[in-house]
Amino acid sequence: MSEQELKALRVRIDSLDEKILELISDRARCAQEVARVKTATLAEGETPVFYRPEREAQVLKRVMQRNQGPLGNEEMARLFREIMSSCLALEQPLKIAYLGPEGTFTQAAAMKHFGHAVISKPMAAIDEVFREVAAGAVNFGVVPVENSTEGAVNHTLDSFLEHDMVICGEVELRIHHHLLVGENTKTDSISRIYSHAQSLAQCRKWLDAHYPNVERVAVSSNAEAAKRVKGEWNSAAIAGDMAAGLYGLSRLAEKIEDRPDNSTRFLMIGNQEVPPTGDDKTSIIVSMSNKPGALHELLVPFHENGIDLTRIETRPSRSGKWTYVFFIDFVGHHRDPLIKAVLEQISQEAVALKVLGSYPKAVL
Numbered sequence: 001m002s003e004q005e006l007k008a009l010r011v012r013i014d015s016l017d018e019k020i021l022e023l024i025s026d027r028a029r030c031a032q033e034v035a036r037v038k039t040a041t042l043a044e045g046e047t048p049v050f051y052r053p054e055r056e057a058q059v060l061k062r063v064m065q066r067n068q069g070p071l072g073n074e075e076m077a078r079l080f081r082e083i084m085s086s087c088l089a090l091e092q093p094l095k096i097a098y099l100g101p102e103g104t105f106t107q108a109a110a111m112k113h114f115g116h117a118v119i120s121k122p123m124a125a126i127d128e129v130f131r132e133v134a135a136g137a138v139n140f141g142v143v144p145v146e147n148s149t150e151g152a153v154n155h156t157l158d159s160f161l162e163h164d165m166v167i168c169g170e171v172e173l174r175i176h177h178h179l180l181v182g183e184n185t186k187t188d189s190i191s192r193i194y195s196h197a198q199s200l201a202q203c204r205k206w207l208d209a210h211y212p213n214v215e216r217v218a219v220s221s222n223a224e225a226a227k228r229v230k231g232e233w234n235s236a237a238i239a240g241d242m243a244a245g246l247y248g249l250s251r252l253a254e255k256i257e258d259r260p261d262n263s264t265r266f267l268m269i270g271n272q273e274v275p276p277t278g279d280d281k282t283s284i285i286v287s288m289s290n291k292p293g294a295l296h297e298l299l300v301p302f303h304e305n306g307i308d309l310t311r312i313e314t315r316p317s318r319s320g321k322w323t324y325v326f327f328i329d330f331v332g333h334h335r336d337p338l339i340k341a342v343l344e345q346i347s348q349e350a351v352a353l354k355v356l357g358s359y360p361k362a363v364l
């Protein structure tokens with residue numbers, strides 16, 4: 001390519017960037033107008049709801065449908081995710097609590113879902129995220145709920161039994177773990193590997209093969225593991241990219257998770273009910289009386305109405321020995337007439353039924 005050609009292309013890019021800049025600014029002004037309308041149309045005593053997850057899901061889906069390349073759909077949606085995040089911040093910057101410390105996968109999930117134009121607050125434990133949301137100190141909380149290799153995150157499920165929360169969204173994140181070391185680590189004499197118990201479990205086979213005799217120490221988060229390694233010469237951490245970057249660690253081995261499709265699903269919790277988008281999921285908690293066939297009775301209405309169950313999890317109810325509650329996720333919105341009828345049918349048989357929320361299926 002000649003210098004001449006390169007110069008001409010750069011002139012073209014500059015002029016396109018000017019147009020993009022103008023268009024994004026136009027869009028941002030529109031969002032400000034939306035905020036004005038939302039505030040102006042309020043009834044007495046009502047507080048405006050600026051963040052609309054159902055609308056955001058529609059915007060992202062539309063972008064993906066209309067995209068013709070060469071950028072991939074996910075890439076394009078990610079760019080629009082950030083534009084929307086900044087536009088919303090002009091209306092009202094969202095405050096988000098997540099399972100910290102900084103550098104956790106939960107933080108990465110929060111950024112993937114809400115974009116970067118938010119005020120985010122790391123919390124030390126899952127229960128604290130719930131309490132922060134319940135106290136109204138933040139608009140939303142982000143917590144892990146299940147991993148494709150290791151299953152349910154029980155702390156999260158149990159917290160739903162203790163707090164009244166609405167699930168407003170979900171996001172899935174591919175989880176890649178690396179073995180990380182600091183600049184002072186003597187890599188041939190590693191005697192301890194720190195990580196969160198879930199991550200140690202997700203890399204169990206790799207650790208058995210490569211570090212069978214090294215002590216595995218479970219700590220409160222992967223980011224905490226990375227932080228500890230910084231000050232120790234004989235230890236390593238298992239954590240992801242964000243923690244590696246944040247604590248300046250380097251990768252001794254990359255992508256060491258036992259399953260290449262290792263993914264975690266996270267939930268956005270808040271106080272706001274989300275209207276239907278036509279492509280939603282619902283999460284409920286049900287407790288049944290302790291009699292034969294109770295689980296069958298619970299599942300029949302879903303089967304008979306062709307409702308797609310995406311997950312069922314059992315936890316001790318905490319209100320009696322050997323009594324259980326079921327966490328069930330299925331496709332549909334609790335305001336859909338069919339789902340409404342099924343939930344009514346179930347509640348006639350159940351000891352208790354609580355809808356945790358209906359929310360758009362993860363777009364990104």
Ligand SMILES: C=C(O[C@@H]1C=C(C(=O)O)C=C[C@H]1O)C(=O)O
Pocket residue numbers: 030031034050051052053055056059083084085087088091
């Ligand atoms: C602009 C709006 O407010 C927020 C910002 C959005 C956007 O930038 O597209 C979409 C939904 C809301 O979270 C709206 O409700 O349409």
